[in-house]
Amino acid sequence: MLVVVGPDIDSFVSEVWRIARFIAYDDYVSIERQGGPGKEYRMFSRSRNGLAFEVAVRASE
Known part of the structure; x- marks a missing residue:
């Protein structure tokens, strides 16, 4: 996972x-x-072969 x-x-969701x-x-x-x-x-990301990748996007405090 990345x-x-x-x-x-304010634009955090737009950036996601x-x-x-x-x-x-x-x-x-x-x-x-x-x-x-x-x-x-x-x-x-899902492909025919299963889970291809996972990315977590977090807001810093």
């Missing part, structure tokens, strides 16, 4: 989607907002 940490700014569009290359990419304190999203 972890990306960035500033907790920008990253998702950049890394989407296979059959399917999903984005899930993680529960708990802080802001974190996980992106999963």
